[in-house]
Amino acid sequence: xxxxxxxxxxxxxxxxxxxxxxxxxxxxxxxxxxxxxxxxxxxxxxxxxxxxxxxxxxxxxxxxxxxxxxxxxxxxxxxxxxxxxxxxx
Numbered sequence: 001x002x003x004x005x006x007x008x009x010x011x012x013x014x015x016x017x018x019x020x021x022x023x024x025x026x027x028x029x030x031x032x033x034x035x036x037x038x039x040x041x042x043x044x045x046x047x048x049x050x051x052x053x054x055x056x057x058x059x060x061x062x063x064x065x066x067x068x069x070x071x072x073x074x075x076x077x078x079x080x081x082x083x084x085x086x087x088x089x
Contacts, residue, residue: 037087042068049077058083 039045039057049055059065062084
């Protein structure tokens with residue numbers, strides 16, 4: 001049973017050979033917004049921010065989020081929304 005009873009859940013099965021973001025985006029749907037759970041100090045966040053204009057990143061550690069925000073500012077990236085939270089539903 002879904003944790004969100006009024007919302008339909010969609011699952012997508014990907015072939016084992018599909019390891020990157022690009023094949024998923026091209027074959028299945030247009031990605032409008034990306035959520036990175038466990039952004040740590042922002043290394044992957046910076047890479048995702050170059051590709052997606054709507055990106056939210058979160059981590060349970062306030063120190064990690066501060067480092068990630070500082071990292072992205074130093075790269076001139078300002079369109080990422082950060083949050084300190086866990087991913088537990």
